[in-house]
Amino acid sequence: MTARLVRAEWTKLTSTRVGLWLVLVGCLMAGGFTALFTGLAGAENGTPAVGTEAFSQLIAAIPAQVTIISLVLGVIGMTQEYRHRTATPTFLVAPRRGRVVLAKVVAYAVAGAVLAVAVVATTVVVASVYGAARGGAPDWSGDTLGVLLRSGLALVVYAVIGVGVGALVRNQVAAVVGSLVYLFVVESILRSVPATSGAYKFLPGGALEAMTATFEGPDLLTAWQGGLLLLGYGLLAAVLGTLLAVRRDVV
């Protein structure tokens, strides 16, 4: 039952251009950051010099900077049902609405993985080619490989969070704007205020930072704790969204 709902979600995703555009934008962002960081490598007040491990790990963490795209992908996946009023036919086919949300969580985790592969590949290609041209392509092994894989994984987890936020908020614009405001305004304030900075490591931003932390910065969880905490946030939002919002009357 849920398997065919997952296939239906995949058909929805691949029959419009939204997903494709988001993957393209994600790749452009990752490629752009990679080129910028490589170009500034070794410069005064720039990034670490090419060929160093610090440089390699900095580049490997770039895919995690694109999590906003992944989040938007998941948010749109859920909220489009309300925006285009397709919630009606969707819930007519699947009256147990929790299954629809579950199917979206699974389908958008897969979509997040596709995005992650594209973004990680773009990052690796740009850094390898441009880095080599500047005298030292990153060494994609050891800790660097770990950081690269975990930043890709962050994209998968953020797509799940997007579905959860969408289920909770339902309004597409509110969900996207709310997420951006939270990630870029609220969390950065919480992070910088001493009274709340201790809690930062348990928040989505802190957990994301933990997943791809390359050096000793603020007090953070371990990478795996951060990843599981993020996934927990996504699933919690999906469950709360199902119970509080998705079950509401579709008028």
Next chain:
Amino acid sequence: MRLDGPVVTGERTGVSTISSSTAPAGQVRVEVRGLTKSFGSVRAVSDLGFTVEPGQVTGFLGPNGAGKTTTLRMALGLITPDSGTTTFNGTPYAQLTEPTRQVGAVLETAFHPGRTGRDHLRVYCRAAGLPVSRADAVLDQVGLTPAGRRKAGNYSLGMRQRLGLATALLGDPAVLVLDEPANGLDPEGIQWLRRFLRHLAHDQGRTVLISSHLLSEVEQTADRVVIVGAGRLVREGSLAELAADAGAGTVQVRSPEAARLAAALSAAGAQVQTTGPDTLTVTGASTAEIGHRAFVDGVELHELHGRTSGLEETYFRLTAGAEQYSAGSPDTTTPGSAA
């Protein structure tokens, strides 16, 4: 001609199971019992109950704001009623094992504008576990095949209605529920829809429920009507019963010997009203009876036609209070200032 409708209907009601052999999954009776729903302080539907029989087209009538859409959405599990139930052969919608294969519904024209009509249908084939070939089959059924690979956002209103109907038909359901299906259809499309729905009900034994705020829209399609006003059941019955309720229909007669015919008809027991030098309005006699009387008496006739406006008037009379209600009296609409 229009008086034929109720007469045929009456006969059909008695033999509704005769052509059920091609019914897809057995016949399904829809029973609505005690549905009640309030939105905030506004009571949308009050203790509403009626039955929708298989093999017939049932019109669900009421003025705008009478609670038709809310009722249909409650019946299909999209809105949770405050109380009451709707069952399909005894089972609520949400508990049907394969709802798409038993009940098809068009509640609004809801599509992602960037998705083609065909892909829209394939999405719901997958979700319902149907072969994706059903998408092409139903596109063909509603005559939308040429537009199947175009984006639904570019469809005309009529094409959207057809795509909605195609979506409802995907699972070849025994029950079809359509909310204002004639909206946006051109006259040709309305003719087509009427024939199509009657075929589904009368020839295939399906249960068809169509809502409308216009009696004239369902008059030629429906066998039975359920009339609601202000969320309450106003009248339920066959069109023939409704017509009888209105009193027999009136017949308009024009004759150069109007006075002689009037006397003859009065003698035969009809009520005759002289409405002009050569025109009469007759109640209590059919066009056939009046024509026969004129023929026997050798009266020349220039015009003879039945008027069903009695039915229309009945509908207006039954729902008059509700219409005033939906027009919005000051105490029901609170101007909320969200800004």
